[in-house]
Amino acid sequence: MLIALDTSTSWISLALFDGTYVRYESTWESQHHHTVELAPAINRVFKQTGTSPQDLTGIAVAIGPGSFTSLRIGLALTKGMSLALNIPMAGVPSLDVIASAQPLDERPMIAVLHAGRRRLAYATYQVQGGAWAAQDDPQVIEAKDLVKTIDSPTLVCGELSEEARVIIGRRWKNAILAPPERCVRRAGFLAALGWERLAGGGSDDPVSLAPIYLSTTNPIPD
Helix, strand or coil, X not given: CEEEEECCCCEEEXXXXXXXXXXXXEXXXXXXXXXXXXXXXXXXXXXXXXXXXXXXXXXXXECCCCXXXXXXXXXXXXXXXXXXXXXXXXXXXXXXXXXHCCCCCCXXXXXXXXXXCCEEEEEEEEEXXXXXXXXXXXXXXXXXXXXXXXXXXEEEEECCCHHHHHHHHXXXXXXXXXXXXHCCCCHHHXXXXXXXXXXXXXXXXXXXXXXXXCCCCCCCCC
């Protein structure tokens, strides 16, 4: 049994996965109340599924990019669980979670999430080996500049404000926006990615695992 936790931005998502079924999933906008909401939310996971922390065999956590404080809260909690329960954990880039929720396509795709100050964190993906694979490291950009990089039919998915959707939507011939329901980071997809990684023998040291910040000297603000 694996629990997955994503606190990359103001949106929090939790899931419980047994390798066959997503036994539980919940996603909500926290407004940065992560500290007071996370522990009760995790307790609800176990209560509503009739399970306990002792049933866990692994943990998956989204590691960003994202909000400096939100990521640290999520990582601190999952690291504590990993060490206390002596179970492995897998860190998964947050943009990979968004990408994995999208149907496979021969066209390239850009996955984005909020990065503060009207900026977007983004990375480009292509289908490789039957799955979306990142083609570059994440970067930060404004929506008005992102559209300038799109010169051929490209899928765009992820957290987009109404303003960003309008800006990117103007490039409608080349920028194909995913519908809002496919743009939410869902922990069920994070759980599947983490499960696959742990099943393949990959895991992260809970002591040294660090979030992805796009600038170590000027991290993305909350």
